[in-house]
Amino acid sequence: MDFYTLFKFLHVLAAMAWFGGGAVMLLQGLLALRQGDDESLMRVSGGMGNLALLWFLPAGGLTLLFGLVTVLLGNLWGEAWVILGLLGALASFVGGHFFLRPMGEKAAALIADGKLSEAAVYGGQMIRIAAVDYASIVAIIALMVLKPGWGDILALVAIYGALGVAAFLILGGKARLHPLGAE
Template identity: 40%
Template sequence: MDWYSIVKFLHVVTATLWVGGGFVLFLLGLLAERAGNIDDKLQAMRASGELGGRFFAPMSMLTLVFGLVMCGFWVGFSDLWVVIGLAGYATTFSIGMFIFKPTGERMGAMIAKDGVTPAVLGVGQRMMRVARFDYAVMLVVVADMVLKPTPHDIGILAGMALVVAIGAILAFAGARRLVPSTA
C-alpha cells in the first residue's frame, strides 16, 4: 500500500464521519420539526451544539488537511473539481463557524435564561433552514469528489448548480413555524 492510498482513506473516513454524522442530526431535527415535536427538535439541536466543536469541527479540519496533503503531494490544485471542493468546504466551514456556532450558543443562553420560548424556537427554525442549504452544498461537494467534473462536464456542473439552488430555495423560502402545542 502506498502513502496516497492511506491519506485518501483517512480523507474519506473523516469526511464520512463529518458529513454523515451531521446529516443524521439534521435528519433527526427535520423529522422532529415535521412531527411538531419540540422536545426532540431541541434535543437534536443540543446534540449538534455539543458535538459541533468537539467532533464536527475536528472531523472537518482533518478532512481538509488530508485533502490538502493529497493535492499538495499528488493531485495538484488546478483541477476544477479541486477548486469546487475547496469552495464548498469554505462555504460549509464558514456556515458552521459564523452561523451555527454563535446561533447555538445564543440559543443555549436563551434557554438557560428563559427556558424554551417562541423566540428560542424561532432561532432554532432559522438555524434548521440554513442547515438545509449547508447540506445541499455538502451534497455537491460529495458528488464533486466522486465525479471529478472538468469544465467540459456541463451536465454535471449544471446539476450541481441546481442542487445548490434547490437547497437555497428550501432554506430561505417560507417555512413551517414550530410552536409549543397548547393541548
C-alpha cells in the first residue's frame, strides 16, 4: 500500500466519524424540535455544543488534514472537486464558529437565567442551521464521489441546486417543522 491510499483511507474514515456523529445528533435535534418540548430541545442542543469540541471539531480537522495530505500526494490541487470541497469545508467551519457557537453560548446564558423558552428559540435555530450545514456536507460528499471537473456543468448544477433547494426548505420554505400531532 502506498501513502496516497493510506491517507485517502484515513480521510474517508475521519469523514465518516464527522458526518455520522453529527447526523445522529441532528436527527435527535429534529425529533426534539418536532415534539415541541423545550427541555428536550435544549438538552439535545447542549449536547451538540458539548460534542462540537470533543467530536466534531477533531473529526472535521482530521478529515481536512488527511484530505490535504491526500491532495498533496496525488497532486490534485487544480481539480474542481478538490477546490469546491475545500470551500465547502470552510463554509462549514465558518457556520459552526460564527453562527452555531455564539447561538449556543447565548442559549446557555438564557438557560442559566431560567429563560428556557427563550433559549429554545436559539436551539431551534441552531438545529435548522445544522441541517443546512449537513446538506452542504452531503454536497461535499457528492463532490468527492462524483469528482466533477470545471466543465461538468450538469453535475455541478445538480449538486449545488439540490443544496440550494435544501437550504430554502430548511430556512425559508413554507413547510416548517411542527410538533408531532399538530395540524
